Amino acid sequence: MALAALKAAGVKEMFTLSGGHVFPLYDAAHQEGFPLYDVRHEQSAVFAAEAVAKLQRRPGVAVLTAGPGVTNGISGITSAFFNAAPVLVLGGRAPQFRWGAGSLQEIDHVPLVSSITKHAATVPSADAITAAVTEALSASLSGHRGPSFLDFPLDVMFGFGEGNVEAPKVGSWQADPEEVKKAAGLLAQAQRPAIIAGSDVYGANAVEALRALAEQFSVPVYANGMGRGVLPPEHRLAFSKSRRAALSDADVVAVIGTPLDFRLGFGDFGSAKVVHVVAEPRLRAGHVEAAASPAGDLTLTLQAMARYTGDQTGHEDWIAKLREAESAVAAKHAAEMEADSDPIKPARVYGELRKILAADAVTIGDGGDFVSYAGRYLEPAQPGTWLDPGPYGCLGTGMGYAMGARVTYPDRQICVLMGDGAAGFSLMDVESLVRQNLPVVIVVGNNGIWGLEKHPMQAMYGYDVAADLQPGLRYDEVVKALGGAGETVAKPGELAGAFERAFASGVPYLVNVLTDPADQYPRSANLA
Template identity: 75%
Template sequence: MAEVIEGHGGDLALAALRAFGVTEMFTLSGGHVFPLYDAAHKSGFPIYDVRHEQSAVFAAEAIAKLQRRPGLAVLTAGPGVTNGISGLTSAFFNASPVLVLGGRAPQFRWGAGSLQEFDHVPLVAPVTKYATTVTDTDSIPGEITAALTAALTAHRGPAFLDLPLEVVFSSGEAAAPGEPAVPILEPDPDLVAKAAGLLAGAERPIIIAGSDVWGGNAIDELRAAAEALDVPVFTNGMGRGALPPSHRLAFAKARRPALNEADVVCVIGTPLDFRLGFGEFGEAQVVHIVDAPTQRASHVTPAVSPAGDLRLILIALAGHSGRHTDWIEGLRSAEDAGQLRDAEAMGAETDPIKPARIYGELRKVLAADAVTIGDGGDFVSYAGRYLEPSQPGTWLDPGPYGCLGTGMGYAMGARVTYPDRQICVLLGDGAAGFSLMDAESLVRQKLPVVMVVGNNGIWGLEKHPMNAMYGYDVAADLQPGLRYDDVVRALGGAGETVEKSADLGPALARAFDAGVPYLVNVLTDPADAYPRSSNLA
């Protein structure tokens, strides 16, 4: 006879969540979801609370990204849910299996004007894989199972469940959840063989690997396929670090000559979006390998586009062989030249400080397994250029949706995931305005992280382009020289402001040794603009 679970809606929900490996909750307190807190409190299920609901969803997304399993955010009704929609949308663009459980005004009084009475589902449905209102208490475990199964099925993404007041507060019973069963999509072997043939037979092939390679737990398989086919690898998103920088096939600085000269470009686990020139690679044949048919590009026609479990596809590719020694050696010359240019920029002692120098100093103190989090525009673009992760699963940025304000939530999720690693958040001063109050959440819950603010007193991503286009700019200035370190200090953490290049190294050392949330506020050159080459549209 099947085991039965009993209790109020919160008890039933937690039983289903635990079956999927969920071990913590991120939230901002609200009365509509009290039974979820009660169930967590009674069973020792950790609760982490924040100062704005977006941080709860971003923290859950960090868990989903770093641990490749569901992250949970619990949001109260009305503005609690709507404040979390940017986080849900980021998770949707990033293929992150986040579950948001939302409180909801009672169904039995719907239309009478209860507190925060609002129908959330139509708002969140376009940016979730599963969104519905649970209508009775006994159905809660089954709906959570359905929502998380959808979230974990490729192409992964977030899910949302509404829990009306009387549903979550009432008692019920249901069969205990069994082992999760997430379907695996088998790829078409003929398409995979064709992709392998193109890579093996090309004279100048390259691979560009993205976040879905990490999310699909296919890092080792990517490396094996690249080695068997002897193809240089570039990465973006959470694909970064898939091959260590010292690997013969790992490239980062030679992307432009590689794309200009390649005859086959194989893009794996990332969309052909603005970051990759929309897949327009000149005369090169395009192979686009995706984890689900829905991810095939509709605006270009690749030579071949296998869809399915990325591990299975890459294992099949590794069964083929190729040799491209001359091509790799030529790219290595361009790579080495790029590394030399970067080293010169990172060592430059200028007044005021340029972002490149900050990253030169960070490279000296970041451990190989440090988790680096980018939250910003120009300042984080420099991070992508100058910081090369040594290991996979150690780089978090907002992703293609480009939503600022991820930093403190991502930091919370990263610290919960890795209690003993360095966690470093890189913030533009504009981005700091979105979530810096959640430094208090980090302080109060004893979650130390290092925050580095590139403080140029402007919206650099807008000011410089607008000046180039119109000869003037508006709405692009911030107060110069603001003491963001004083904000964190007032919230119970620590920090300091740095104005001279020579002071960067000692300040960063103090930050990582502090054992509390510590902000290094670096005053940078507002005239320094990141050299962009990609079109946004």
């Protein structure tokens, strides 16, 4: 019954790690030929479901056994919560008839996950299963999307019942027309406007509406998260390298589909007026006094803003100024990406990757400084092709995201960019990729340190602790031992050939790049 409800919502696969509490779900999938992918750690199952949910804009499902199966998945659930991914986690649970007697893995999961889900409940009976799954999916898909959780007591999971299968009911908010008009007027009449488009623009399928709005008012667009690529890099309004210049001089900044968090300086844009466009009222930033903040379905809101008919100011001089700043930074980056330094600097890694990555390649970031450089040097050509941990900043997403991406796109390039610290969280799941014939390319920036911690500690204290890893570790040999392939690269001239071999291999292939531990990403964002 649970499987029937999932299929009615467009779910096409499950991700799991085998556990006896959830055997009936496996049996149903097996009997119906429903794809089931398994992993070596439950967090990877949830991250894989999150990747499917984000890339395909539909529910992704992870099935976790009771107790430690669920608690191992909590970081993945939290990531989905911060990233507005419609993930449904189905958990096992100790039996109701013996609750409190100390059954194996007996724990009440619901209080643990209630604060990081849109809906969390225990299914009380077999007859309630289909309605419970539909209700959870409806919550995940409505408004600002996010994860839901259901657990099934053992006696419910193995029981028999009846229920009607229905499609989820998806609800949304409608923005106040006056607030929409106010936001549009501020943007249209600004002298120096800028738009920042975030992940929700892609998640809400509002990409075309965002483009129409930007073109209607001729506003430069910057993006973060899965918003990257909402305008192709060659578009005259697409900007990425001059954001600091734009935000320091703009008079109106419209932030669309992303929170005013640490990544955006908490919304402090100097004297600029802030327009914050969000999917529902609870997402409005309480720490910023926005000049306008429409809250509602992003596609409808952006379309309504683009229909504004009031006065409009030209922005050609402003665009030209930003393009000049953009070009200056681009020239600097081009030189960095061609540098023949020894040891290799991350910039050169991305300079070579840019030459081989296809326009529709899915690029996955799992790391600190090394992945920050990816954000600087790689420019997604299409929306929905960039996956990173988002504002929660959880490491270990890489192999799960890779699995979800490969399941979604059997024929595209899938490239995981991983720091050597992040590799310690999930690299064992290369075995899961090998065993299930899911080839991906993994590029490890191996500098032998926790760079995101080591350099700041040295700056603050003059020393660092707990920030070193074993230098020169052969992560490629780990992947070979797990059935994949790989190689270590120590010279810049070896990168291009290694990447060509990796993408041609047809197996999980790890390129272990020994990078400069002294190279420090010039970070400006604060933790708080």
